Structures are given as structure tokens and as C-alpha cells.
Amino acid sequence: MAKWREMGLTDEEYRRIVEYLDREPNEVELGMCAVMWSEHCSYKSSKIHLKKLPTKGPAVVQGPGENAGVVDIGDGLGIAFKIESHNHPSAIEPYQGAATGVGGIIRDIFAMGARPIALLDSLRFGKLDSPRVRHLFTGVVAGIAGYGNCIGIPTVAGDVYFQESYAENPLVNAMCVGIVELSKLKKGVASGVGNPVLLVGATTGRDGIHGATFASEELSRDGEDKRPSVQVGDPFMEKLLLEACLEALEYGHIVGMQDLGAAGLTSSSSEMAARGKSGIRLYLDRVPLREEGMTPYEIMLSESQERMLLVVEKGYEDEIIKIFKKWDLNAVVVGEITAGEEIEVFFGGECVAKLPYRLLTEEAPVYDRPYQVPEIKNLQSVNPAGVDCGEALRRLLQNPNIARRDYVYEQYDHQVGVNTVVKPGYSDAAVLRIKGTKKGIAVKTDGNGRYVYFNPREGAKRAVLEAALNLAVTGARPLGLTNCLNFGNPEKPEIMGQFVEVIAGMKDACEILNIPVTGGNVSFYNETGEKAIYPTPVIGMVGLIDDLETGLIPMAFQTEGDLIYLLGEPTGELGQSEFLKEFFGDVLVPVPPVDLQEGKKIIDLLPLLKKQGLINSAHDVSDGGLAVSLCEAAFAGELGVNIDFITSLLPQEMLFSEKVGLVIVSVSPEKANEFEEIVKASGVAVTKLGRVNGNDEIEICLNGQRVIKEKLSELKALYEGGLRWALK
């Protein structure tokens, strides 16, 4: 087989390289081209579609294109944040795969000069009845814990789903959030002819060579030897690297900084060169190696973790190196900035590669792949009327997709840094204070692939709206989002169709909700055999609470006697709900519409209601539907509910439809009139559902008929046990 094909390039791509260079590339050059032209690095299948997403907004300081996006939160401060996938490595070695995923995204954040203050993890696995899935799940969670806890960045939020479609191909998306003084924001640029280029941190080994191309292929079970050797994360090393880099930035005289991720030295040098429109010359003999006899090819492509590339003002390198030595880290001048436009690589006194950075970056191919928009056909109907609501609620509460996630987040140190004001499990989103100000930020990831599979466009809208609502119920105003788009093989028109539709849905949602996209990541080829995963756009969102003292809304019901209201119009479709799956299996019935306009109104309304002291708690309706949401707010407050209202929907539809865009709030009785007036004036539908009680009782009546009466403590035990029982 031709060398280039082994490296993942098509004949046509190879031809273009030869044409551009006007010669055949040598092996090192070919390797560099192959990784940079891989889907993972070049975004060749997604680029033209990603362009459609709105990326501008008043708060956006840095949109897509840098190591991370940045939004302005006032007081001269910015929040840098980004999400990334580590799906393939985690499928092979769950602990290390997940750990190194966390390590990678952290580096993206401190490369911007930001101090990481939070991690989030969005996880998808098959069903827990399979031992292999349990192995993957427990390994991934332990890996995230292992890395995040050791480096000392709290993992404060995330989401987890267990669906058959992820059985062979789990998703592990990690997000990091950092805080930066905007005047000190750093970019990954290389400029200033003669400036030295420093490689700092871990030594370079043979690990992960061709990881980027690996991420751009389907997982095959016989691909054993093609696998890059698994990378082992060293969070201790990264902690030192983080502190040393921030200290070096504080010292100054750093022109640009970038982490070494996929495609290692090749991508970091060429991307920095491209951003700064400079050439870079590298001397590989100076790279500190971990293994003997490494070739220039291996050094250029190694994906060894915990390394950064720095461009430093000439004359200051010794001082910068001193800082790294203080932290017991390697720091070596491996090259310099040149006047040309080329990445020149020297080894043993010879030039072993010389490529224009353009060939590796902007000249990488861009494809408008054929796509076929999936049609939604053969809609069926089910009759849920026979299902006992109490029984349904009990089953749903212990369903692993709904049950309390403390098995996961109790393994994460979610408090280190002493900023975590709302801890995981206490609300829809986590809230962190910003020390030295009154402000707080809310963060969350979301994206239910099941809805996206059945209707990609609506499903994508749903993911964005749900994330936004999860922030809004804490009192936050969404500022921006990052996304991780996990899909199957883009060379298949039906997968590309899903992708195109998801982008369209996200675009709509971002525009209507007025939340710009500041960055993201695409992970294609999440397939095993012929089976692709559910298309899964994961949305990571950051929002701002101006004053935590007055603006923070709890999820828990607060006081006996408070009235409970529902904001938003329930429509009752059961399509793709956990209820439907639990009682009717994988049938196709209509999904609830996503009403972005109403959603927007609710998002704007919640902080307002809080500021005026009109609401005491808020929680959105999501997986499991209204009944589950009521229970969650009740469990959190250790208070029961008596619900009684009129509806034209069937009880099962009313209680278990998972329409996104509904929020339950509690209101002091004396504020009820004022509350209702303001909500009605805003044009948001509002229903009085009932009241909070002080008994150990969840009682739900509809149209005067009692449909559920359960002990709060018993339901709570199911909710708290569900996930752990499924693991036994």
C-alpha cells in the first residue's frame, strides 16, 4: 500500500501535496501533512458548516480559532472555556483515555493565560447491564477523578447518559473553564524574527504517534497494532506545568503559548506560525527524549502529554527557563522564529523537513461532503393511559439516566479552589464565585443524543435550550457556549445529513437565544462496524450572575406553604422520553416541539423574578418530565408537594413528557399576585400547580383525580440508589 494511504491520506490529497510543493514530500514531511490533514486537525468535513454558527456577541472577547474561547464578565476579567472529546482513547483504555482528555483540555485553558477554575465532563455509555460498559464507565469516571483531583481543579458539573447506541463507542467530552485578566490574555502566536521557541514540560516519547489520524478513523476491533500506544497521563507534571506557565506569563516577555495536543510538535508549531504569519525553525536534537533512538518523524508526531510550546522575546529565554527549573521542569530552546513562511526541521545537522505552514494549515483540504437529510417517517402512536403513574415515577426515579449522579461526582473533588457555591447535584448547573467580586458564573454541559437521533434539528435546539435553562434556573444569564459534536463517519451521506441538520438547529437556537459560539470540537468516526452512535452535540455553556447575594436561585423548595408554578406551555408529547422507552421501547412517536421564543423569554425572566424577590426556587423540566422535576426539587429541600391542577392532557403525558422549556418555580403566597402579573406581562404561559408541604409526601392530583401519592423518603431512596444498583 502506498505510504500516504497508510497514513490516512487519499490519492487525491497526496497529489495536492505534491503539486503544492512541486516535489514529492519526504517521509517526515508526509507524516506532518498526514496528521495536519486528518479530520481531527483540519476539520475538513465540518469546516464549511461550522462557519454558519453565530460567533459574535457583546461578551465575546475571543471566538473560535484560538486554544479556547473567552467571554467578558466585567471587572476586567474574562472566562476562557472549551470542550474537547477523548472518545477513542477512552474506548481502549478508559482510565488513561479519560485522564489524558482532561489533561489536554486544561492545557488549552492555561495556554490562554487563564487559571483553570473548573472542569466538566459529559459522558455517554452503553447500558450498564453489560460488564464491559460497567468497566468503561467506572474506568472513565476514575480517570477523570484521578487527573482532576490530583491537579487540583474541581470537577463541578457534567452529564451522563446510558444508551445502547454508545455501547461500543463511549463518549468522553471534557470541558475546562478558566479565569483570566483580560489585559493578560495570551494567544498561540509565533512572531518576531529571531525569537526563541521553547519546549517545556514532559519529555517526548513514542506515545500517541498518529493519534490524530486514529481519531479520524472508525474503531475496528482488529486494529490492535494500528493503535497508537496508549498515553498515560501525569497530572502531577501538569500541575507543575500549569503553575510554571502562569508564573512565566506573569513575568512577561512571552509572545505566544500553545499546548501540544493532537499531532504534537507538528500542529503546535504550524498553528502558531500560521497565526503569527512567521516561519519556525526547529532543532530536534535538542528535544528532551524519553526513549532512545527516536527518529525525527517520531519526534514531530509524538503526542506525549504535558508539554507546551512557548515563543519568548529574545534575550528573556534564560529568565523564563529559570522559572521552569524552579518547578523542576524541562525547558529547552528548540528553535527560533524565522522570516520565511516555513516550518523547517533540523536533525543531526540536516534539514529533514521544510514545509510552508500554509500547506499544513489553511491549505488543508475542505470538503463539502454529500449529505442526505434524515427523514422522520413512520411515526406511530402509543396509548399511555394504562400505565400507573406512581409505578412510572418509581421506575423513572431509579432509571440510571435520571437517578442521582453522586456515584460520579462524589469521586470528583468538586470543591478545591474554594469557589464552588453550588455543588454538583444541588442544582441544574454548578455555580462558582469569582473571588474579589460579587459575581458568580454558572456552568453546565448538556446534549441528549436520543432526541437528536430521532430529529437532529430539533434535538440540537433542545440541547442548546436545555443548557441555557440549566444556567438560567440558577439566576445566570448565558454568555456563550462551546460545543463538542460527536458523530459517526462523515463520509456517509446520512451521517453528514445529521451533522448539517444539527448545525442548522444550533444556529437557530444560538441566534434566537442570543448565545454565541466561542469554540468547540468535532469528533467524527464514532462508529464500530456499521453502527454509528446517536449523533450527539454536547453543549457546554457559561453564564453570569451579577450578584450572588441577591441573584442566586436555589433548585430546592425552600419553605412549606410556598406555591408551585410551571412556566412555559406543556404540550404532552411523549416522543423519545425515558417514560416511553421504559414502557414502550424504541418506538417513534412525535417529539415535543422546541419553542425557542418562549424559552428565551423564560431565560430572561428568571433572573428578573429573582431580583424582585418573587421566586424562591427554580428547576427546569428535563429527563423524566414534570413529575421527576418536582421530586428533585422536593428531595433537595426535604419538603413534599401537593399538586392539583386542571389539564386537558392525559396524566401520563402531563407528568412524563420531556418537553424542554418548562421550569418549575416556587413562590411565597404573599408574592403570588405580583409574580403572576409579571409573568403574564412577559408573555410566558404560567400554571399554578400546587404547594410545598412539610410532610413526607409527594401527592399529585390532576383535574381533581389523585394519580400519585408516595412517601417522599421512599422515592428519594430510589433516586439515590438507582445508579449504584445498576452498577452492582
Added chain:
Amino acid sequence: MAIARVIVELKPGVLDPQGEAIKNSLHALGYEEVKKVRVGKFITLEVEGNDLKEIEERVKEMADKLLANVVIEKFSVQVEG
């Protein structure tokens, strides 16, 4: 009753952060002569049965399935009565 000892070690080439940290610490303590450190596991199992051959087979299976992570580790098994 037999005793099985399983040694689990990282494959060569796989990064061993633990080993590195220990090596550095040994150097700081003045043991400069230590050039490399690798950390593995030493697992001792008490196993019921008399057929040592069969026990060895079973323990190898256990190592392969659970005790070692064969993606990054290798193992050896030794059984005695």
C-alpha cells in the same frame, strides 16, 4: 490451598509517572546511582484447589481479565502449593 503470585508491570515504553517521581526523590536523597525506576503491582492470591496447573491457568485468566490492564501492562503468574 495454593498461593498464586501475580506480577503486573507496565509495558516498556509506557510512561511511568510514579517511577519517575520515585527516581527523582531517590536522587534528592543522595541515591544518584539509581538510573531508572518502574513501579508495578505484586498481587498475592490464596486460591482453593490442588491442581496447580489448573490454578495457574485460571489465575492467568484472572490477570488477563481483571488484574492487569493488558493495553498498557504485562503480567506473569507463579503458583505454589
Added chain:
Amino acid sequence: MAIARVIVELKPGVLDPQGEAIKNSLHALGYEEVKKVRVGKFITLEVEGNDLKEIEERVKEMADKLLANVVIEKFSVQVEG
């Protein structure tokens, strides 16, 4: 160059939560014959020098000072050229 192998094990009587967990997992996988599991460390050092006796002494020192915590652990050292 010599190779020193240090086995560090919990003292008998000291609870081994990791060993317990492994035993339970083995039982869940059907290896009911496993009655007890203890997990220790297997540390391999590459040490410069020729005098195996002296190396053994030095490595024992290292184990005593750093590699093992003698409150809960015991160790054994074996050196080969």
C-alpha cells in the same frame, strides 16, 4: 548495571481495601475459588555499580526510608547483576 527488585507488601493484619475489592470482583466474575487477595508493589530499579552486596544494602536503605512505610508495610529486596 544491576537490577534490584523490591517487593513491598502490607503487613499481615493490616487491612487491604484494594485486595478486598479485587477479591469481590473476582467472585463476581465467577472465580469463587479465590479466598484472599493482597496487593503490594513491585518496584524495579536499575542501579549503577558492580558490587551486588553493596547495592543490596543501599536498596534496602532506600526501601526502609522511602519505598515502604514500615508502619504498615514490609519489604524484600533482590538484586541481580
Added chain:
Amino acid sequence: MRFGVVVFPGSNCDADCFHVLKNVFGRETVYIWHKDDSFDVDCIVLPGGFSYGDYLRAGAIARFSPVMKKVVEFSEAGGLVIGICNGFQILLEAGLLPGAMLRNKSINFRCHDVYLRVENNETPFTNKALKGQVLKIPIAHGEGNYYCEPDTLKRLIANGQVVFRYCNSRGEVTEDANPNGSLYNIAGIINEKGNVLGMMPHPERCSEKILGGEDGRVIWESIIAYLERGANRG
């Protein structure tokens, strides 16, 4: 009165302790670098985190840091030392406190609130607490399963060196309330001389209302009160 927070490579609660002492209690606080071999402070905090990655055993490598020699001298001279979480583990490894830490019984790292009963309120670290008072303080550790020889335990109990024990919200010391399998539900102990405390829970994480609890304050307040009384300087 001056506090010193030691920074080992891999410490990650150093800044948190610093923040609480400096910004919440308004006390002069300095960082002490692990390579430093001199300092001028009245109380030393060995913070939580993963010194040296905890790669061999928690705290095992850190105890050989140059600064630890001085910490030992400081404590021998009567100076106050508090080790929290990883700091506790380092004190054990350094032999400043008896015993050792094993992996949590559940194997997993655990991060959540626990309740502690104050067993001894006649220490520099607990003089503002009531005997038997129940404190709600978070833990975050994977190796907090305290172990010592039976004789040592007897001595600890007899001398009142067991300062905190895990209990339930009603102050009952039960097995269910023990998050990690610690012997005798031990969450914190003090040395015989009474000037070196090690505890697994993190008082710095619950010293401000906004973080959901203030039960950790009593420990800082006790230290401050003790030092204000002009007790001897190390």
C-alpha cells in the same frame, strides 16, 4: 501573628488556606516554598493536595522536602503545625504523628460533607469549640483510612490525642458515619505535646457562608485565639 502555608510540588489547597487566613480572617500569611530552609511564622499549615502526585504513597515523598526538616525543628520548639488532608498524610509519613493512611475502604476517592465530633477541645486548634460539638466539614481524599497499632491507639485515646471522630449529624460515632474505614472513626489526631494536628477534612472549604457552611471557622478561630494569648512562638 503570622501564618505560613507550605507549598510542595503538587499542593493544591495551598491557595485556599492562604485565602481563608488572609482574606477571611485578615491575618498576615505567607507561602513557604518546599525548598526554603528558613521561615519566620507562628503557625504552619501543611495544605491538602497531591504532593509529588502522591505517586508512591500519599505524603511519602514530600516528607523529604528540605522544608520538612525545618518543620520538624519548628514543632519540636513548640510551634503550631496543622496538616490538612495531604498535610496530615505528610505528618504521618514524617513521623510527627503516629500511624499511617490506607486506601479508603470503598477504594474510591470521596468528596462530600461529613460530621465530626470534637473529642478534645483543649488543644490550640479546638479551644473555641465545645467538647462533643458536631462540625459539618467536607472531605476529599482517596487515602484517609487511618491505621495504627493497637498499642498506639490505646495511647492516643488515653492521652486525649484523638481530636476529631467521624459521626452522624446527631453526634453518634457509627460505622455508617465513617467515610473511609478509619480505625476508631478517627478524623484527626494531635501529637503528645499538643502542638501538631493532622486532620483529613478540609476546614478551609467551609469557612465562608457563601460556600454553604462555616463550621471550619472554629478551627482557625481557635488557632488565632491561642496565638493571641501570646503563647510561645516556635
